[in-house]
Amino acid sequence: MTDSPVRPPTAPPLVELRGIVKVFPGVRANDGVDHTNAAGEVHGRLGENGAGKTTLVSILYGLEQPDEGTIAVNGTAVRIESPRQALSRGIAIVQQHFALVPTLTVAENVLLGQEGRPVFSAARVEAAVGALAETYGLALDPSALVGELSIGQRQRVEILKCLYREPQVVVFDEPTTVLIPEEIERLFETVRTLASEGRAVVLITHTLDELMAVTDRISVLRAGRSVGTFATAEVDPPGLARLMVGREVKLRSAVVARAEDVQLEEHAEHEVGDVVLDLAGVTVLDGSTVRLDRIELTVRAGEVVGLAGVEGNGQRELVQLMCGTRRPTSGTVRVGGVDLSAAGPLRWQAAGVRVVTEDRHATGLVLDMSVGENLVTDRIHHRPFSRRGLLSFGQLLQHGRRLMREFRVKAPSPATPARSLSGGNQQRVVLARELSADVRVLVAAQPTRGLDVGAIEEVTERVVAARDAGAAVLLISSDLAEILALSDRVAVIHRGRLLAVLAQREATLERLGPLLAGHVDVAEVAS
Amino acid sequence: MMVGISITAGAASDLFASAARLATPIGFVALGETFGEAAGIINIGLEGVMLASALAGAWAAASSGSVLTGFAVAMLTGMALLGVMALLCIGLRANQIVVGLGMNLVALGATTLVFKSVRTVALAPGLDPLQLGFLADIPFLGPAFFRQRLTFFVLLLLTAAAAFVLRRTAWGLRLRAVGETPAAADAAGVRVDAVRVQAMLVCGALAGLGGAALSIGELRGFTENMVAGKGFIALAAVIFGRWKPWAVLAACGVFGLADALQGQLPAWDINFPPSVLRMLPYLIALVALAVQRGRARPPAALSIPYERRR
Numbered sequence: 001m002t003d004s005p006v007r008p009p010t011a012p013p014l015v016e017l018r019g020i021v022k023v024f025p026g027v028r029a030n031d032g033v034d035h036t037n038a039a040g041e042v043h044g045r046l047g048e049n050g051a052g053k054t055t056l057v058s059i060l061y062g063l064e065q066p067d068e069g070t071i072a073v074n075g076t077a078v079r080i081e082s083p084r085q086a087l088s089r090g091i092a093i094v095q096q097h098f099a100l101v102p103t104l105t106v107a108e109n110v111l112l113g114q115e116g117r118p119v120f121s122a123a124r125v126e127a128a129v130g131a132l133a134e135t136y137g138l139a140l141d142p143s144a145l146v147g148e149l150s151i152g153q154r155q156r157v158e159i160l161k162c163l164y165r166e167p168q169v170v171v172f173d174e175p176t177t178v179l180i181p182e183e184i185e186r187l188f189e190t191v192r193t194l195a196s197e198g199r200a201v202v203l204i205t206h207t208l209d210e211l212m213a214v215t216d217r218i219s220v221l222r223a224g225r226s227v228g229t230f231a232t233a234e235v236d237p238p239g240l241a242r243l244m245v246g247r248e249v250k251l252r253s254a255v256v257a258r259a260e261d262v263q264l265e266e267h268a269e270h271e272v273g274d275v276v277l278d279l280a281g282v283t284v285l286d287g288s289t290v291r292l293d294r295i296e297l298t299v300r301a302g303e304v305v306g307l308a309g310v311e312g313n314g315q316r317e318l319v320q321l322m323c324g325t326r327r328p329t330s331g332t333v334r335v336g337g338v339d340l341s342a343a344g345p346l347r348w349q350a351a352g353v354r355v356v357t358e359d360r361h362a363t364g365l366v367l368d369m370s371v372g373e374n375l376v377t378d379r380i381h382h383r384p385f386s387r388r389g390l391l392s393f394g395q396l397l398q399h400g401r402r403l404m405r406e407f408r409v410k411a412p413s414p415a416t417p418a419r420s421l422s423g424g425n426q427q428r429v430v431l432a433r434e435l436s437a438d439v440r441v442l443v444a445a446q447p448t449r450g451l452d453v454g455a456i457e458e459v460t461e462r463v464v465a466a467r468d469a470g471a472a473v474l475l476i477s478s479d480l481a482e483i484l485a486l487s488d489r490v491a492v493i494h495r496g497r498l499l500a501v502l503a504q505r506e507a508t509l510e511r512l513g514p515l516l517a518g519h520v521d522v523a524e525v526a527s
Numbered sequence: 528m529m530v531g532i533s534i535t536a537g538a539a540s541d542l543f544a545s546a547a548r549l550a551t552p553i554g555f556v557a558l559g560e561t562f563g564e565a566a567g568i569i570n571i572g573l574e575g576v577m578l579a580s581a582l583a584g585a586w587a588a589a590s591s592g593s594v595l596t597g598f599a600v601a602m603l604t605g606m607a608l609l610g611v612m613a614l615l616c617i618g619l620r621a622n623q624i625v626v627g628l629g630m631n632l633v634a635l636g637a638t639t640l641v642f643k644s645v646r647t648v649a650l651a652p653g654l655d656p657l658q659l660g661f662l663a664d665i666p667f668l669g670p671a672f673f674r675q676r677l678t679f680f681v682l683l684l685l686t687a688a689a690a691f692v693l694r695r696t697a698w699g700l701r702l703r704a705v706g707e708t709p710a711a712a713d714a715a716g717v718r719v720d721a722v723r724v725q726a727m728l729v730c731g732a733l734a735g736l737g738g739a740a741l742s743i744g745e746l747r748g749f750t751e752n753m754v755a756g757k758g759f760i761a762l763a764a765v766i767f768g769r770w771k772p773w774a775v776l777a778a779c780g781v782f783g784l785a786d787a788l789q790g791q792l793p794a795w796d797i798n799f800p801p802s803v804l805r806m807l808p809y810l811i812a813l814v815a816l817a818v819q820r821g822r823a824r825p826p827a828a829l830s831i832p833y834e835r836r837r
Contacts, residue, residue, distance in 0.1 A: 063835060084716040099714035101704045103827075112704050113715030115697030122695075161715065 014039045014200040015169050020069035022055050029055040031224040037200035044203045044211040046244055047221035053204045057173050061093045062086040090168035094158045102147030106157050109146050110164050152183045170194055171202040188214045208237045220244050273301030276472035277441045282331035284317045291317040293496040299472040306487030307476045314496035315476050322443045323355050324348035352440030356430055356447050364430040365418045372400030372414030375433050407432035424455030431462050442466045445476040536667055542791045543671035550783025552741040554682045556761035557775050558689055559733025566726035567706035567828040571627025573734055574758025575634030580604040580738030582638045585749040589651040597743045605735020606728050613727045617720050620832040639751050653747035678740040689772040702726055706826035709833040719833045763812035782808045
């Protein structure tokens with residue numbers, strides 16, 4: 001990379017969007033949005049889920065065409081009709097949902113679309129990609145298959161793909177939702193490096209502290225409209241949060257340093273009953289890979305046990321176990337004393353185990369079905385929804401309307417396809433279905449991932465309410481603040497093993513931090 | 528039923544020779560389908576494409592007297608038919624299975640109709656087996672593999688070329704990306720639909736060559752429904768060979784061997800119900816696919832038309 005001089009933020013904008021309007025059926029996703037980005041400037045865009053951030057990015061990257069408005073790059077008005085055109089104009093994007101081919105190597109993914117010559121040598125490409133990764137401190141093996149990488153590593157591949165094209169403008173769309181704190185810090189270093197090289201960086205997020213940490217300017221979007229643009233040095237987080245949601249919210253920082261305050265604030269006294277969920281020596285093997293290793297864990301009625309851990313350390317397998325879609329290789333799982341180790345999904349549900357899965361798109365909802373249908377997928381065979389094998393649409397609609405009201409699902413009607421809802425509303429649908437059944441055990445996996453502040457607050461309240469109603473709650477999350485705020489006990493999982501189960505007062509950041517990274521001894525010494 | 532016999536080296540050599548000969552037309556088609564499936568297009572209509580190009584090739588060879596013309600016309604026929612399928616499957620995002628089924632039904636009807644009115648296609652010039660110098664005299668291997676027709680050697684070359692193209696060229700990389708995660712390829716600036724159309728045209732060219740390898744190369748003429756399931760066997764070979772050119776070719780060899788046994792067993796005085804023997808290649812295909820399940824993973828976007836989200 002060349003050491004281009006840093007231009008002051010007063011330089012003419014490298015990219016400029018004016019009066020962007022984009023209308024989707026029933027919603028003005030962007031309603032007269034402006035965006036300017038000078039070279040060397042990090043411009044943050046803040047907004048709730050569904051505020052129109054992703055639509056704006058899609059327009060800049062040619063995935064969507066604006067209904068009104070203009071785009072200028074380097075002072076020249078342009079039309080961007082496809083990602084190809086965006087790339088040829090020096091605009092690259094690190095997408096929220098990774099656009100990677102799992103069956104290709106890191107180097108092949110980087111090369112894809114910009115091969116240059118018709119025949120390539122794998123060795124040479126891997127060397128070039130490896131060198132680039134090193135320049136930006138992105139630790140990666142260029143010959144590894146992308147399908148075998150962790151989420152954080154995949155994001156680094158995405159960043160490499162962008163950098164390989166020498167872009168002038170780099171857009172990060174919600175880059176931190178899948179990262180652990182150290183990875184976030186590393187990502188921000190990369191962002192700062194990019195800006196110092198004279199590139200324009202757009203950072204899309206709904207996490208305030210991240211914007212405060214890394215941006216030069218911040219623009220707030222609300223319901224498709226620009227609410228204002230500010231120099232980062234001149235604004236405070238509570239003020240921005242108010243602008244973002246248009247109402248007061250209890251500010252819940254994702255920055256771990258503040259988690260302890262939250263913990264004290266939200267923990268009220270409550271009754272804890274008998275053991276309901278009991279895992280004894282549970283081991284799950286995938287071929288010869290150990291996914292879960294002799295897990296011993298109990299959850300009592302009226303208790304929240306938080307399972308902390310970096311994603312991909314066995315949490316998914318644990319959730320599959322509780323859904324009845326995977327059986328332990330050895331060990332037993334009991335619910336209320338009944339052994340469910342060999343039970344299928346129906347028996348798990350009948351035992352009152354309700355699961356909010358981590359991926360609402362893949363396992364939580366059937367996106368092409370309506371909200372009303374999604375609200376009964378687990379009980380569609382039963383009265384009153386089904387009589388002698390025939391569905392009762394009246395019951396379905398009535399049930400849908402009732403739950404939508406109760407759980408504040410914002411959708412035109414129960415007949416609306418689940419796909420067209422925002423992330424927060426989709427999660428409300430999942431919660432409504434799971435919590436409207438008899439809940440003895442609630443397993444909530446990453447329940448607030450990707451949600452905006454208001455929705456997080458609401459989901460958290462629902463989980464607490466389930467606990468207060470006597471459910472045994474297993475909260476699986478990679479967000480330590482969330483774990484600390486809600487849990488009576490905290491278990492830490494690493495490489496399929498429970499490294500510790502700590503009482504609330506013992507679960508301090510000093511103890512949890514090393515455990516998350518798998519350092520048992522260090523943790524014990526520290527305590 | 529079975530009698531104890533000792534199969535001589537000569538008999539085994541004959542068996543492999545006819546296996547290689549019978550596998551050749553299937554090999555071309557399977558190789559073509561490997562490209563198509565790598566790009567995410569499944570072509571159930573291979574049987575029909577093969578049949579139509581077998582007829583077109585035989586007709587062109589018979590009326591021009593030139594084998595080369597026959598092969599060229601068969602290849603163009605395959606490409607034209609795949610072009611039509613591309614128009615439907617990619618241009619109009621029609622269901623690939625339905626289009627493929629339609630292709631088979633139309634091709635069977637149309638070729639039968641043409642065949643009944645143009646009887647001359649029953650006889651066409653053909654290819655004679657080559658004698659590749661000293662190679663042909665190697666014991667066992669010589670008679671089995673080095674006295675084959677030109678088509679066999681062309682197939683080997685094309686397989687090598689296919690393996691290279693898929694692994695080592697920019698186009699091959701794009702092809703694999705488009706078949707696995709078209710959205711990712713799109714975001715990387717690859718024209719998904721264009722790459723898929725190109726893959727289909729390559730598939731058509733190779734399927735056309737396969738048809739001609741059968742009608743001109745081997746049987747010197749066209750007969751009604753002469754493909755008789757070979758197009759479907761080619762589809763099975765692609766799965767059996769896990770979408771890798773050399774492995775796909777080997778799978779075709781296995782099916783060729785099963786086919787060859789049919790002809791050879793009676794010659795060795797082994798009595799086996801001929802109806803069971805005729806089932807053998809298809810039976811092997813079924814068993815192969817059943818065993819294969821779970822181990823091989825097809826391209827993730829196979830048969831799914833690509834549309835940009837929202």
